[in-house]
Amino acid sequence: MIKHIAMSLFFLLLSTPLLAKEVELNPEHPQQYTVKKGDTLWDISGMFLKYPWHWPEIWHVNPQIENPHLIYPGDELSLSYRNGKPVIEVNRGKRSVKLSPEVRETILDKPIMTIPLSAIGPFLSKPRVVGEEALDNAPYVVASADERLISGAGDYVYVKGIADRESDTYSLFRGGKAYKDPDNGEVLGYEAIYSGDAERLTKEDPAKVRLTYTNREIQVGDRLLEIEDQDFDLNFIPRSPEKPLNGRIISVFDGVSQIGQYQIVVLTLGKRDGLETGHVLSVYQAGETIKDSVSADNKDTVTLPDEHAGEAMVFKLYDKVSYAIIMKATTAIHLYDRVKSAP
Incomplete structure (x- = not known):
């Protein structure tokens, strides 16, 4: 059974900014945005932020509205500043309601998901x-x-x-x-x-x-x-792990040798390591070990530095491993590449 993220965790993450980090806005960020059906939280975060997983640090919870930690189609998001720091505020959009003597119909939108269900379903x-x-x-x-x-x-x-x-x-x-x-x-x-x-x-x-x-x-x-419980909570929040984590990609589905956006990978990190659903990890292409052709010893080798290759977000946890989706690939990602806590 997939463990649901507790509502109290949402409030803790979304109402308490992580002030230790400097939030960098997307240079082309909008001042306002109206949420549409089909949007995902990751995409909206990327509109406003250079690093989408810093979303909890700028989201301002309005306790006066229903489900203040969730975002719905029709909601209006506005970027403003408080004490010199950027915050996103939400104005809850109107809900469609039809009334008649014979029929009472209320159209209730579902909150947007963090990532596309089609990619991880x-x-x-x-x-x-x-x-x-x-x-x-x-x-x-x-x-x-x-x-x-x-x-x-x-x-x-x-x-x-x-x-x-x-x-x-x-x-x-x-x-x-x-x-x-x-x-x-x-x-x-x-x-x-x-x-x-x-x-x-x-x-x-x-x-x-x-x-x-x-x-x-x-x-x-x-x-x-x-059969596993099918009631999955996809409204988790993308965020950096609270502590440094280091692991590897040990499997990729679909039998590909190079891994790209929205492909699913298995990581050598799980619940026992403190990993949680929604944690974002940076992917690093493992540095190649090559022969040192300059050294006098023809047996000498040198390992090149790891190179940043993208980001992955965890969506399903086991004790020792986890499933993650590649959200961004800036270069080719391969089996056994390393993953580390995103900054």
Whole structure:
């Protein structure tokens, strides 16, 4: 289950400026902006700020309006100054309401999201990162109902180890690659490759299960895990981590070798490191180690400095790893490039 960011955290972040940092405005910032449907908080932040993750430092909470920490289509944002420091104030736009003797209709806009749902939607519930024991101990397909080697949507299979569980709905997964820390070799988790959904029909062991959806063939040995909560909070605030963090990109989805904007990566940082949803990390292209052709010792090498390559924002957390979306890529980003707390 994705952990929701508590409302109290919103107020703390949004009403208490982090005065230790100098806020740099976008040179082409507007004085006012009316929020539109389809806007994201990251894009709006980028209109006003050079670094969008400094948004909490200029956002002024008006406690007199409903949900002062959220932004809705129709809201008017204005840039002003207080004690010489820039602040963004919100004037809550009008809501559309239609009244008649027969029908009462109220159109309620949803708050804008921080990043596009289309970019991260498939990764919110699938695939997963699990510990090795989670798949080893999960119920598994032991046979198909009609002796097929592979099965698909609409077919029936038998599952062992599911009889004493409460849920009747599951997702099927296949064990994928191990996520390892390239610096120390620690196994951080395993990829669980999503294969489909299933519904338990009987409670004996093995139980009969119907495959309700599949995106790949289902085989004997595939594992079943309970379906994750789909109620995700995408209204987190982009911000710098409160402490220095250092990690690496250890996986990229879609099988690409060079990573660009809106692509999803796996990081060697998680909850245990103090990482939180919404934290922004700067990406650095790892400096190449080359032969020192000038040195008298022909075995000498030199490692070039890391080069800033972009920013990534965390949107899903596990204990030892996390999913992040590349929000900006100023140069090519590669597997094993480094990530550090954004300034």
